[in-house]
Amino acid sequence: MMTLKQKVAVVTGSTSGIGLGIARALAGAGADVVLNGFGDARAIEDLRASLAKDFGVRVGFHNADMSKPAEIADLIGYATKEFGSVDVLVNNAGIQHVAPVEEFAPERWDAVIAINLSAVFHGIHHALAGMKQKGWGRIINIASVHGQVASVNKVAYVAAKHGVVGITKTVALETAGTGVTCNAICPGWVLTPLVQKQIDALAASKGIPEVQAKAELLGAKQPSGEFVTPDQLGQLAVFLCSDAAAQMTGANLTMDGGWTAQ
Ligand code: NAD
Numbered sequence: 001m002m003t004l005k006q007k008v009a010v011v012t013g014s015t016s017g018i019g020l021g022i023a024r025a026l027a028g029a030g031a032d033v034v035l036n037g038f039g040d041a042r043a044i045e046d047l048r049a050s051l052a053k054d055f056g057v058r059v060g061f062h063n064a065d066m067s068k069p070a071e072i073a074d075l076i077g078y079a080t081k082e083f084g085s086v087d088v089l090v091n092n093a094g095i096q097h098v099a100p101v102e103e104f105a106p107e108r109w110d111a112v113i114a115i116n117l118s119a120v121f122h123g124i125h126h127a128l129a130g131m132k133q134k135g136w137g138r139i140i141n142i143a144s145v146h147g148q149v150a151s152v153n154k155v156a157y158v159a160a161k162h163g164v165v166g167i168t169k170t171v172a173l174e175t176a177g178t179g180v181t182c183n184a185i186c187p188g189w190v191l192t193p194l195v196q197k198q199i200d201a202l203a204a205s206k207g208i209p210e211v212q213a214k215a216e217l218l219g220a221k222q223p224s225g226e227f228v229t230p231d232q233l234g235q236l237a238v239f240l241c242s243d244a245a246a247q248m249t250g251a252n253l254t255m256d257g258g259w260t261a262q
Pocket of ligand 1: 012013014015016017018019036037038039064065066067092093094095115116142143144145186187188189190191192193194195
């Protein structure tokens, strides 16, 4: 049984969806966890307290906006000061905007690039020295199938996720032999609030029921016909933190129901 006792994990964007699934899995493996993300303050406090109680680990929350470099520095600073170190950094926070290139508002481009790409750089930039000093660290970047293949109407998202794969490979080379690894996870469709918005938009635009919109979304891309779950991605993150994965670095691990095999 994998144990991450004595390790501190920072998971960005962990108040819902994939980030929450990863935070839960890391806590389940014994790590102390620092949550981050937006949401109702009361609901976040309940989440923080229930994770701590369920798994008997320390759980903190720091309200940093990942589009703001100074707040990313504060997040890493908070975890280091309050928890002692940052041993695992999961760069997960992300947003999406859907529009054809010529209609894609430049401020939406800036926002998607800031949160989905630049924040990955800033987080690693601030956390890496501490990991190298300890001779152990795990950086896990949540990219996407769109870090490998394109999609219409998602120009900033596709650019950001390809960039995340590039950051992952570069950091893997720069940290090789230091005890720090850096890998990307590339999920296909996962049923989270981010994807629910696309399902709702599809159902509304075609005038079809939600269940049919879900089937259309999956059928078009994901041969398994099923959504990947946040828990499955959490277990993959735990594996990447294990000794078995010590030599795995610079990898892009797809969990996409066969999407990119086509
Ligand atoms: P989600 O909307 O459920 O969760 C996103 C999280 O990021 C939330 O906690 C939100 O509060 C947080 N967040 C958003 N903007 C932020 C900001 N500026 N500062 C701090 N936190 C912020 O989305 P999700 O589907 O769980 O997506 C998580 C990651 O997984 C994203 O990077 C996304 O691109 C990636 N991904 C998702 C899917 C999918 O199908 N859902 C597929 C591939 C990749």
